[in-house]
Amino acid sequence: MCQKAESQAGGSEAGDHVSDGEEMEYETRLRILRSSMAFVHQHGWTVDTLAAGAEVEGLPGVAHGLFPRGGVELIYHFYTDCNKQLAMQLAERVAREKESEQTNTPGKSKITPFIRDAVEARLRMIIPYIDRWPQAMGILALPPNAPQALKNLGDLTDEIWYYTGDTSTDFNWYTKRATLGVVYKTTEVFMMQDKSDDYQNTWDFLDRRMGDITRVGKLVRNGQEMTSVLGEACKGFTIIGRNILGANSGAK
Amino acid sequence: MALQVTKRICLRCSIWHILVRNYSQREKAEQTKALLDKIIRIDHAGEFGAKRIYQGQLAVLGNTPSGPVIQQMQDEEQKHLLEFERLMHQHRARPTVLMPLWDIAGFALGAGSALLGKEGAMACTVAVESVIGEHYNDQIRELMEDNPEQHKELLKTLKEFRDDELHHHDTGLEHDAEKVGYT
Numbered sequence: 001m002c003q004k005a006e007s008q009a010g011g012s013e014a015g016d017h018v019s020d021g022e023e024m025e026y027e028t029r030l031r032i033l034r035s036s037m038a039f040v041h042q043h044g045w046t047v048d049t050l051a052a053g054a055e056v057e058g059l060p061g062v063a064h065g066l067f068p069r070g071g072v073e074l075i076y077h078f079y080t081d082c083n084k085q086l087a088m089q090l091a092e093r094v095a096r097e098k099e100s101e102q103t104n105t106p107g108k109s110k111i112t113p114f115i116r117d118a119v120e121a122r123l124r125m126i127i128p129y130i131d132r133w134p135q136a137m138g139i140l141a142l143p144p145n146a147p148q149a150l151k152n153l154g155d156l157t158d159e160i161w162y163y164t165g166d167t168s169t170d171f172n173w174y175t176k177r178a179t180l181g182v183v184y185k186t187t188e189v190f191m192m193q194d195k196s197d198d199y200q201n202t203w204d205f206l207d208r209r210m211g212d213i214t215r216v217g218k219l220v221r222n223g224q225e226m227t228s229v230l231g232e233a234c235k236g237f238t239i240i241g242r243n244i245l246g247a248n249s250g251a252k
Numbered sequence: 253m254a255l256q257v258t259k260r261i262c263l264r265c266s267i268w269h270i271l272v273r274n275y276s277q278r279e280k281a282e283q284t285k286a287l288l289d290k291i292i293r294i295d296h297a298g299e300f301g302a303k304r305i306y307q308g309q310l311a312v313l314g315n316t317p318s319g320p321v322i323q324q325m326q327d328e329e330q331k332h333l334l335e336f337e338r339l340m341h342q343h344r345a346r347p348t349v350l351m352p353l354w355d356i357a358g359f360a361l362g363a364g365s366a367l368l369g370k371e372g373a374m375a376c377t378v379a380v381e382s383v384i385g386e387h388y389n390d391q392i393r394e395l396m397e398d399n400p401e402q403h404k405e406l407l408k409t410l411k412e413f414r415d416d417e418l419h420h421h422d423t424g425l426e427h428d429a430e431k432v433g434y435t
Contacts, residue, residue, distance in 0.1 A: 023278070162344060169296065
C-alpha cells in the first residue's frame with residue numbers, strides 16, 4: 001500500500017529521491033540552532049537555550065529532544081558555522097591576492113602572515129560569545145564530546161592550510177595541521193583570560209607562537225638533512241664492509 | 253490534497269523507509285565525498301607502497317639483468333602515484349596516516365624478496381599485483397554502484413591503472429616468478 005502511495009506522491013528512485021522526512025528534520029534542527037544562538041548569553045550552551053530557540057521558531061519547547069546530546073550540539077553548530085565563514089573569507093582573500101599579484105607562487109614569507117591572519121579572524125568570531133565560551137570549551141573537553149571537537153579542530157586547520165596552497169601528500173599533511181591545531185588551541189585559551197584592549201595581548205601571543213612554528217620547522221628540516229647525511233654515511237660503511245669481505249669483487 | 257495525505261502516510265510508514273534507501277541529496281553528496289576520499293587515500297598509499305617495493309628490489313637487483321624490467325615497472329608506479337596526488341589535490345582528500353610505515357615496510361618487502369633472488373622478487377611482484385588488481389576491481393564496483401556518470405573520469409583512470417598492474421603481474425610471471433625455490 002505504501003509503495004503505491006509513494007509512487008503517487010511523485011515517483012521515487014532509491015538514491016535520487018529527496019527524503020521528505022529526513023530533510024525536514026535536518027532543516028528544523030538548523031532553524032532551531034540558528035534561533036538558539038541569541039539565548040546563549042542568557043542560558044549558556046544548554047538544553048534551555050535550545051528550548052528557547054525552539055519556541056522562537058514556533059515549536060514547543062520540548063523540541064530540544066531533536067538534539068539528544070543536548071547543549072553540545074549548539075556548540076558544534078556554532079563551531080562548524082564559524083569554520084564555514086572562515087573558509088569563505090579565506091577563499092575571497094586568495095581570489096583577491098591572485099588578482100593583484102603578478103606571480104602565482106606565494107613565497108614562504110607569505111604563508112606565515114596568512115595563517116596568522118586566518119587564526120586571528122577565526123578567534124575574533126568567538127568574541128561575541130566570549131562570556132560563555134569557557135563553558136563551551138569545558139563541555140567540548142568532556143570525553144563523549146572530545147572526538148567530534150577534535151574533528152572540528154582538524155577541519156578548521158585543514159581549511160586554513162588548504163587556502164595557503166598546501167600540497168603536501170605525505171606525513172607532513174598531519175604535522176602541519178597538528179602544529180596549527182596546537183597554536184590555535186593555546187591562543188584560544190589565552191584569549192579567555194585576556195583583558196587587554198581589543199585583545200592585543202592575544203594577537204602578540206599568537207605572533208610568538210607562529211615564531212615558534214617557524215623555529216621548529218627549521219629544526220625539523222635540519223634534522224631531515226642530518227638523517228639523509230647519516231643515511232649516506234651508513235651506505236658508505238656498508239660498501240666498505242663489503243669491500244673488506246670481498247663481496248664487491250664482481251660488481252662495478 | 254490527495255498528495256498531502258499520501259505524503260503524510262508515507263512519513264509515518266517507517267517500514268517503507270527501512271526497505272528503501274531514501275537518502276536526501278545532502279546526505280548522498282556527503283557519502284560520495286567520503287567514498288572518494290577513501291578510495292583516493294587508499295590508492296595513493298598503495299601506489300606509494302608499490303613504488304617503495306620496487307625501489308627495495310632495485311637496491312638489491314639494480315645491477316642485474318632484471319634491473320631494467322624492475323626500473324620500468326617502478327616508473328609506471330611513479331606515474332600512477334603522481335596521478336593520485338593530482339586527484340588528491342583535486343578532491344581535497346587526505347593522505348594516509350600510515351605513510352611512514354608503508355615507506356619502511358615497502359622497501360623492506362622489496363629488498364627482502366629480492367635477496368631471495370630474481371625469482372623471489374618476481375614472485376613478490378606477482379603476489380602484490382594480483383592483490384592490487386582485485387582491489388582496483390572492488391573499487392570500480394563501488395564507484396559503479398554509487399554513480400557511474402559522476403565518476404566517469406575516475407573510473408577510466410582506475411580501469412587503466414588496473415590494466416597496468418595486471419601487466420606488471422604478467423611481466424612477473426614471464427620473468428620466472430613461478431620458478432622461485434628451484435635452485
